[in-house]
Amino acid sequence: MSDFSEAMSVASSGMKAQANRLRHVSENIANVDTPGYRRKTIAFQEAFADSQRTGAVETGKVRLDRAELTRIYDPGNPLSDTSGHYNGSNVNMLIEIADAREAQRSYQANLKMFDQVRQMSSALMDLLRR
Numbered sequence: 001m002s003d004f005s006e007a008m009s010v011a012s013s014g015m016k017a018q019a020n021r022l023r024h025v026s027e028n029i030a031n032v033d034t035p036g037y038r039r040k041t042i043a044f045q046e047a048f049a050d051s052q053r054t055g056a057v058e059t060g061k062v063r064l065d066r067a068e069l070t071r072i073y074d075p076g077n078p079l080s081d082t083s084g085h086y087n088g089s090n091v092n093m094l095i096e097i098a099d100a101r102e103a104q105r106s107y108q109a110n111l112k113m114f115d116q117v118r119q120m121s122s123a124l125m126d127l128l129r130r
Contacts, residue, residue, distance in 0.1 A: 009054070029093070035072075036087050
């Protein structure tokens with residue numbers, strides 16, 4: 001595999017991983033008011049091909065955040081216990097917005113890298129044609 005295609009593969013794996021991360025962040029935001037919902041987190045890990053390091057990244061297992069669920073007082077809610085409380089979600093919008101911004105910036109950086117490699121490859125082909 002040429003250096004250009006390896007670099008493009010690494011950049012595209014980063015874009016895929018960040019897109020997957022952004023999908024989980026958006027699910028968390030969509031379920032911020034869902035009772036009993038636990039925030040999803042995802043980790044990245046290095047990808048291997050034939051027991052060799054590729055430099056690419058892939059997403060690992062999706063994990064549920066084990067932080068305490070918020071207790072909400074609403075005696076009129078059918079989910080309430082005898083004290084009038086029920087479990088809300090453990091999604092913190094501030095954290096989710098920061099994670100979304102970080103995923104977006106990382107995606108853009110990988111896209112820029114992909115585009116730079118494509119331009120360098122194209123310029124090299126133009127030089128070789130002369």
